[in-house]
Amino acid sequence: MSYRMMINNHQNHFHDLKTLMAKATPQRSGDELAGIAAEDATERVAAQMALAELPLKVFLNEAVVDYEADEITRLIIDKHNLEAFSPISHYTVGDFRNWLLSEQATTETLRKLSSGLTSEMVAAVSKIIRNQDLIYVASKCEVITQFRNTIGLKGHLSTRLQPNHPTDDLLGISASILDGLMYGNGDAVIGINPATDNLHNLAELLKLLDHIIQEYKIPTQSCVLTHISSGIQLAEKNVPIDLMFQSIAGTQKANEGFGISLDLLQEGYEATLALKRGTLGNNVMYFETGQGSALSSNAHHGVDQQTLETRAYAIARKFKPLLVNTVVGFIGPEYLFNGKQIIRAGLEDHFCGKLLGLPMGCDICYTNHADADQNDMDVLLTLFGTAGLNFIMGIPGSDDVMLNYQTTSFHDALYLRQLLGLKPAPEFAAWLEQQGIFKQQNAQICWSDHMPDQFSRLLMN
Amino acid sequence: MKLQVDHQFPSPTHQDQWEKLKQFTDARIALGRVGCSIPTKAFLEFQLAHAQARDAVYQALDVTHLTEQLNKHNLEAVHVQSNAHDKEIYLKRPDLGRQLSNSSQQYLQQQYNKNQLNYDLCIVVGDGLSARAIETNAIPFILSLTQEITDQSWQLAPIIIATGSRVEPYRVCRRLFYLS
DSSP: OOEEEEEEEEEEEOOOHHHHHHHSSOHHHHHHHOOSSSHHHHHHHHHHHHHTTTTTTHHHHSSSOOTTHHHHHHHHHHHHHHHHHHHGGGOOOHHHHHHHHHHHHOOOHHHGGGGGOOHHHHHHHHTSSHHHHHHHHHHOOOOOOEEESSEOTTTEOOOOOOOOTTTTOOHHOOOOOOOOHHOOOOOSSSEEEOOOOOHHHHHHHHHHHHHHHHHHTTOOOOEEEEOHHHHHHHHTTTOOSSSEHHHHHOOHHHHTTTOOOHHHHHHHHHHHHHHHSSOOOOOOOOEEEOTHHHHHTOOOTOOOHHHHHHHHHHHHHHHHSEEEEEEETTTOOSOOOOOHHHHHHHHHHHHHHHHHOOOOEEEEEEOOBBOOOOOHHHHHHHHHHHOSSSSEEOOOOGTTTTHHHHHBBHHHHHHHHHHHOOOOOOOHHHHHHHSSSSEEETEEEEEEOOOHHHHHGGGOO | OOOOGSOOOOOOOOOOOGGGGGOOOOOOOOOOEEBBBBOOOHHHHHHHHHHHHHHHHHHOOOOOHHHHHHHTTTTOOOEEBBSSSSSSHHHOEEEEHTTTTTHHHHHHHHHHHHHHHOBOOOOOOEEETTTTHHEEEEEEEEEHHHHHHHHTTOOBBOEEEEESSOOOHHHHHHHHTHHH
């Protein structure tokens, strides 16, 4: 089916749904690289106007990636909950935007609606709304998950403590972990990107994290971000795995590029559940995503990168993750060129993920060749604080010395907590206070005079 | 008016007690804090590191200087350019950085037609995302290789200096030189 929109006596013609979606997407370098972006600003708005008139039901009948050829499309269509969808089944995309912004859309109605929404419906509405709408609507959503603590409660902000080291040196990693804990970070997860992927090394890192968490009774969870096939092998050997990690993308072909399928993810999910390491809840998966990953493996099928990103969330949703992290600026300027594009993409990902019922966090980040800097990250960080993001990264001084990119620091998390009165996961906040690290009262962070003895003792040798 | 020394604010900077752990990692740990924020000195050190990285991305490779240095060591060099003619296009269009420009293709073809030589090895120096890294490391790296190449009695093709380059020009150069 093709779509049309008349602007000043000029007929804009969009060949099919994916073309319409791509042309309606706010400008970004990745869609330009793929050759699917709007030709100019007017064509973009024409596409947005045509998209606004599109009935939501169309998304149940027309796929952007062929149903027969793609297991993600099949997952989206087969798992769609018609009953949950029925209250909005008469809406167009434009009506849906209006409803989301209305007082009818509450935390509770949005929660009930989420299984009735498909990735493409959510992506479509995100294309015709402004940044303030992305923030406001997302702030109404609340997605709570649990493993050893409770993440995502309104008024809370968690952090992934990311203690990476270029050679996986255990002392170096431990030093960064201590630094992060003393700055009140690490309640979402203490998660290492390993420099080396061999099983022995991975097991050593997991044992280190397990030891630290047990020794100091920290209400948090650990993760070593390796391929799920390695994770499964480690789980079989009874290595202490709290969370199973995997990067995911929005098409079957892109996931094949990652060496994964829905079956493999299911296997990893079940292997991790079987370890029964969660104390409060059973959300055991940690997924990472990012706009542009399908294009980078030439598996985009002519679909824009933001729609494909949202399709990846359909995969995440199947496995009830503890954390979903959109690593927004990591992929580079050929996908998101500058701070403006990174900020927009981050807000879109959070909005789309939350509407679909996911515990969204964001690696608010950039690489050295992107036209972005820490000021842009401050803007996105502050916007996310108001939008109700579940978690951010915490890295010593914003500078990841293993992955060589810049993200948010331990200090950045405390800035946001002070500014907006956001708190860590309640169990972790209680631990920080009980350990004598600091106590937070509303927006006030009250530090103790000295490093607590149980930690300063570590420095004696 | 006289300065009231005993009315001066105390230093607001808190140092971290675990500074000695810096010896175990290059990560920016134990930065201390002012309130909850990063103190001025540590903040500016980060700014400097990022500024240097940014400048390195946009710095153009000094092809003339590199060629002179190679010639000084009796190494011939040819300069080729990709289809990414400036840094912004280079950053946005990795596909263009993988293609040799028409004039460079013609030039290499002419060189081959003229010489009809067979080579065993061709070294391509691509500017990539840090011309500074290339300017610092290319010559020492090539010189350490040339000894090995001589020992093996390999025929070394002229060094190709590729600007605006991503990985693919290597393949194109390989084809154009008909490496045996």
